[in-house]
Amino acid sequence: MDHVTPAAAGPVEGLGTPRRVVVIGGGPAAHRFTEAMAARATASGNTSAAGTLAHTVTVFGEEPHLPYDRVALSRRLVDSEDLTLGDTTLWDAEAISYRGGSTVVDLDTTAKAITLADGERVPYDDLVFATGSAATRPPIPGAEAGHVYRTLEDVDFLVGEIARLRERLGRPANVVVVGGGLLGLEAAGGLARLGAASTLVHSGTWLMSAQLDEGAGQALGRLIGAQGITLALGTRPTEILRSPTGRVLGVSLTNGSQLHADLVVFSIGITPRDELARAAGLELGPRGGIVIGDDCRTSADGIWAIGEVASINGVCVGLVAPANAMAEVTADRLHGGEAVFPGIDDATKLKLSGVEVASFGDALGRTEHSLEVVYADPARGLYQKIVVTGDAKTLLGGIFVGDASPFLSLRPLLGRELPAEPGAYLSAAGAEPPANSDLPDDVQLCSCNNVSVGAVRAAVRGDHGEACTELGPLKTCTRAGTQCGSCVPLVKKILETELRKAGVEVSKALCEHIAFSRSELFESVRILQLTSFDDIMERFGTGLGCDICKPVIASILASQTNGYVLDAGRGGLQDTNDRALANMQKDGSYSVVPRIPGGEITPAKLKVIAEVAEQYNLYTKITGGQRIDLFGARLEQLPEIWTILVDAGFESGQAYGKSLRTVKSCVGSTWCRFGVQDAVSMAIQLELRYRGLRSPHKFKLGVSGCARECAEARGKDIGIIATDAGWNLYVGGNGGYQPAHAQLLAQDLDDDTLIAYIDRYLMYYIRTGDRLQRTARWQEELPGGLEHVREVVVNDSLGLAAELELAMAAHVGSYEDEWAATLKDPERLRRFRSFVNAPTTPDPAIVQILERGQPRPAWPGERAAHADAALADAAQTVTVQTGTVQTGTAQTGTVQTGTAQTGRDYFGVSVNEPDDSAPATGPVLLSGVRIPLRPADRNDTGRNDTGRHTTAQAAREEGE
Numbered sequence: 001m002d003h004v005t006p007a008a009a010g011p012v013e014g015l016g017t018p019r020r021v022v023v024i025g026g027g028p029a030a031h032r033f034t035e036a037m038a039a040r041a042t043a044s045g046n047t048s049a050a051g052t053l054a055h056t057v058t059v060f061g062e063e064p065h066l067p068y069d070r071v072a073l074s075r076r077l078v079d080s081e082d083l084t085l086g087d088t089t090l091w092d093a094e095a096i097s098y099r100g101g102s103t104v105v106d107l108d109t110t111a112k113a114i115t116l117a118d119g120e121r122v123p124y125d126d127l128v129f130a131t132g133s134a135a136t137r138p139p140i141p142g143a144e145a146g147h148v149y150r151t152l153e154d155v156d157f158l159v160g161e162i163a164r165l166r167e168r169l170g171r172p173a174n175v176v177v178v179g180g181g182l183l184g185l186e187a188a189g190g191l192a193r194l195g196a197a198s199t200l201v202h203s204g205t206w207l208m209s210a211q212l213d214e215g216a217g218q219a220l221g222r223l224i225g226a227q228g229i230t231l232a233l234g235t236r237p238t239e240i241l242r243s244p245t246g247r248v249l250g251v252s253l254t255n256g257s258q259l260h261a262d263l264v265v266f267s268i269g270i271t272p273r274d275e276l277a278r279a280a281g282l283e284l285g286p287r288g289g290i291v292i293g294d295d296c297r298t299s300a301d302g303i304w305a306i307g308e309v310a311s312i313n314g315v316c317v318g319l320v321a322p323a324n325a326m327a328e329v330t331a332d333r334l335h336g337g338e339a340v341f342p343g344i345d346d347a348t349k350l351k352l353s354g355v356e357v358a359s360f361g362d363a364l365g366r367t368e369h370s371l372e373v374v375y376a377d378p379a380r381g382l383y384q385k386i387v388v389t390g391d392a393k394t395l396l397g398g399i400f401v402g403d404a405s406p407f408l409s410l411r412p413l414l415g416r417e418l419p420a421e422p423g424a425y426l427s428a429a430g431a432e433p434p435a436n437s438d439l440p441d442d443v444q445l446c447s448c449n450n451v452s453v454g455a456v457r458a459a460v461r462g463d464h465g466e467a468c469t470e471l472g473p474l475k476t477c478t479r480a481g482t483q484c485g486s487c488v489p490l491v492k493k494i495l496e497t498e499l500r501k502a503g504v505e506v507s508k509a510l511c512e513h514i515a516f517s518r519s520e521l522f523e524s525v526r527i528l529q530l531t532s533f534d535d536i537m538e539r540f541g542t543g544l545g546c547d548i549c550k551p552v553i554a555s556i557l558a559s560q561t562n563g564y565v566l567d568a569g570r571g572g573l574q575d576t577n578d579r580a581l582a583n584m585q586k587d588g589s590y591s592v593v594p595r596i597p598g599g600e601i602t603p604a605k606l607k608v609i610a611e612v613a614e615q616y617n618l619y620t621k622i623t624g625g626q627r628i629d630l631f632g633a634r635l636e637q638l639p640e641i642w643t644i645l646v647d648a649g650f651e652s653g654q655a656y657g658k659s660l661r662t663v664k665s666c667v668g669s670t671w672c673r674f675g676v677q678d679a680v681s682m683a684i685q686l687e688l689r690y691r692g693l694r695s696p697h698k699f700k701l702g703v704s705g706c707a708r709e710c711a712e713a714r715g716k717d718i719g720i721i722a723t724d725a726g727w728n729l730y731v732g733g734n735g736g737y738q739p740a741h742a743q744l745l746a747q748d749l750d751d752d753t754l755i756a757y758i759d760r761y762l763m764y765y766i767r768t769g770d771r772l773q774r775t776a777r778w779q780e781e782l783p784g785g786l787e788h789v790r791e792v793v794v795n796d797s798l799g800l801a802a803e804l805e806l807a808m809a810a811h812v813g814s815y816e817d818e819w820a821a822t823l824k825d826p827e828r829l830r831r832f833r834s835f836v837n838a839p840t841t842p843d844p845a846i847v848q849i850l851e852r853g854q855p856r857p858a859w860p861g862e863r864a865a866h867a868d869a870a871l872a873d874a875a876q877t878v879t880v881q882t883g884t885v886q887t888g889t890a891q892t893g894t895v896q897t898g899t900a901q902t903g904r905d906y907f908g909v910s911v912n913e914p915d916d917s918a919p920a921t922g923p924v925l926l927s928g929v930r931i932p933l934r935p936a937d938r939n940d941t942g943r944n945d946t947g948r949h950t951t952a953q954a955a956r957e958e959g960e
Contacts, residue, residue: 018056024104025130026061029307029323031085036331056095060102076155077190107280109300129305133270142240146264149187162194176251179267180207199230219383219401223355272309285311294340296330304330358404361397361414373422386422393417403739412443446480446487460498511548513541519768558694577656587857592630593655598665598683599626608648619854625662642819651817661700663687668705677722679705696769714742717775727754732779740776759808760793
């Protein structure tokens with residue numbers, strides 16, 4: 001695809017003939033250079049209404065696409081996301097053009113011209129090499145049968161090939177990824193998420209051996225291995241084994257073993273694309289790449305090089321920040337400036353296969369007399385290391401695996417004296433770093449775009465133009481946080497700090513409809529004793545509410561009224577999961593999670609769960625929270641399943657709610673010879689006390705019977721660890737996206753004091769926490785942090801202890817199991833029908849495949865095959881319902897409100913629910929075939945594109 005605008009061809013009055021700048025290569029470096037040229041032209045005033053006058057810029061890219069974000073390629077594996085960089089209007093400027101699908105085959109440095117593959121000859125005044133690099137293939141037999149992971153086309157091929165192999169083989173594809181660096185890990189993780197069985201082969205004895213030390217690499221390996229990715233470390237491939245027809249069969253390794261493989265992917269490094277420069281006689285580096293100076297000039301007149309193809313001090317660097325810096329330097333030089341390359345910043349913060357990894361500075365501790373302050377927890381896959389000078393004062397670098405939260409505050413302090421002891425920054429060890437002090441203006445905030453803290457502050461104040469007082473415009477005008485995004489939280493904090501200094505109130509509005517924060521709204525509702533959404537919106541809101549404020553209000557009402565969560569019009573406020581009292585899965589089915597307090601269960605109850613799973617053909621999984629999850633239930637099956645479970649003494653585990661999930665425990669002193677307290681009894685008591693308690697986010701507890709910590713209590717929001725003298729109480733821990741160790745609040749507590757403190761802590765969190773804020777982040781952001789929490793909970797500094805305990809007692813005294821309440825009420829049961837006019841008809845959109853003796857959701861290729869058969873069968877066997885089909889006024893893809901409707905949206909029509917007295921004879925047909933809205937057509941909140949709910953009762957509630 002060409003995106004071409006004719007370049008300015010002639011001189012402009014007062015400026016002479018524009019200089020012709022030609023860029024070879026259409027990747028991120030070329031994009032950044034073009035943006036830099038346009039920005040400088042605008043700043044200098046050398047522009048017309050459409051673009052640059054002093055220069056024309058023409059970019060020739062081999063790929064047909066506009067420049068895209070190669071760093072984000074892994075997102076393309078699981079979603080057909082558009083990765084195009086920046087604002088595409090850049091390429092509409094009169095003096096800028098992009099010519100995709102154009103290969104340059106010759107460079108004539110004497111005549112200053114390039115030749116394209118089609119023979120076209122293009123002259124230049126200045127030439128910029130931005131050709132990047134190519135993926136390296138090892139020199140082994142059969143290497144041509146392997147594939148690489150470098151471009152959009154590479155990724156799109158791999159996605160399609162995984163599906164084709166699954167369909168052809170009838171099983172998940174076996175994929176061998178060679179290379180344990182950044183891209184190799186991304187490839188292995190992405191292919192595993194597509195359903196392939198991934199094996200990672202790496203020559204080093206630990207992963208990312210070029211960036212991480214052994215401890216970090218081992219921790220990363222443990223986390224990657226826990227995701228089901230097999231690791232073959234310390235070995236290399238020697239051959240790709242193939243059948244006589246050329247089909248890949250496996251890989252042989254240097255250690256003498258062989259791996260079965262249907263697909264082989266190489267990600268072992270990059271080779272600079274310097275072949276054109278080599279042929280033209282430009283000076284190359286010892287390891288390839290075009291030699292440049294700190295002004296980015298090459299050995300040839302008028303020729304520059306930027307990005308991965310450039311060799312500076314004998315090194316080619318495949319990172320974003322150096323490429324951006326080179327682009328800026330070159331653009332500045334072409335506009336008469338004297339900028340120089342500032343050096344290589346190799347700091348990286350990534351999320352590899354869902355695992356946080358970060359390194360910066362002298363991460364490997366090569367500086368003489370340097371000290372390494374390390375926290376390692378191999379069992380949890382956590383590793384944090386800070387490298388400092390011999391006097392333990394100046395920061396030299398660091399490595400973080402599993403929990404990279406300290407990176408954000410430490411990275412700007414590289415080369416500076418730390419304001420606290422190095423160990424204070426080891427968050428995984430439960431340390432408390434000092435409160436953020438003002439960073440000096442010259443500290444680099446955004447390494448990708450070389451933006452300083454001072455530049456961000458100046459933009460907020462409006463020192464050089466209009467003040468940027470919102471995060472979006474601030475990112476746009478400074479470029480901070482627009483590339484990898486890791487610095488965005490710090491940008492936001494600086495913005496808020498500067499606004500406060502200026503006397504500007506920082507908005508804490510929940511959304512456009514509610515001007516209060518969640519905590520302010522909670523208190524207002526509590527004091528005024530409001531009990532309905534309408535009352536709250538009438539007093540404090542505007543409009544009809546949205547998907548942000550509705551669930552928050554529903555949670556606040558549930559916390560304060562303890563009523564049935566779907567009554568009194570609250571059903572329409574809930575998220576999809578809360579509306580169904582079950583977690584919706586990727587295929588549109590639901591999971592069933594009965595509560596198993598403390599993980600203790602009788603054989604008789606185990607037998608009931610097994611019988612339910614067998615009867616309804618449910619996938620069965622024992623979770624990390626000591627519960628048994630049953631997956632694959634259809635909406636109309638949920639009441640039947642819960643009838644059996646409730647009759648057997650089970651109740652809802654509230655796995656769908658922002659509420660208590662589990663209280664994990666070891667066996668404690670009851671059985672364990674090391675136990676000093678009865679952990680199981682305490683865990684059961686706590687789970688039954690806090691079950692169903694709605695909160696800003698989900699929360700979990702853990703009870704360990706001794707200091708050996710088998711229940712991993714310090715990884716929970718509330719952790720209780722037994723001692724000979726009682727219980728130690730830890731708070732503010734959690735796993736997930738940002739793991740945090742819980743911190744000690746009080747110790748050697750008796751049972752009653754322990755429970756009183758937990759009551760106070762939870763109710764204080766529920767009252768003051770922000771929307772979707774975990775206890776760890778809430779605790780961090782409270783003024784005074786943990787010490788403030790201790791003052792409120794232990795010392796009752798606010799005089800709220802009795803009130804908080806009373807609020808918890810009200811919850812405990814009024815708790816009713818939601819599923820038991822649902823089963824008692826026929827009206828409530830009407831929610832649980834896939835089709836209102838055919839309540840027992842299975843949802844045809846749910847397709848499942850048997851694997852390892854259990855059902856699982858079908859992959860896209862399997863679903864397509866089943867869909868064809870299902871539609872053909874439906875056209876022949878299904879009869880028409882007596883309800884009416886509206887064709888004149890129907891809205892495409894929506895369910896009309898105001899009247900009871902079907903429980904599923906149909907393409908092109910709205911179908912009225914028939915009178916309840918008329919027996920359903922079958923599902924409704926559309927042109928002879930029933931075509932329901934597919935799960936893939938819903939967004940992640942369980943709604944279709946028009947915003948209507950996808951269940952009948954939700955539509956009915958909207959009609960109210």
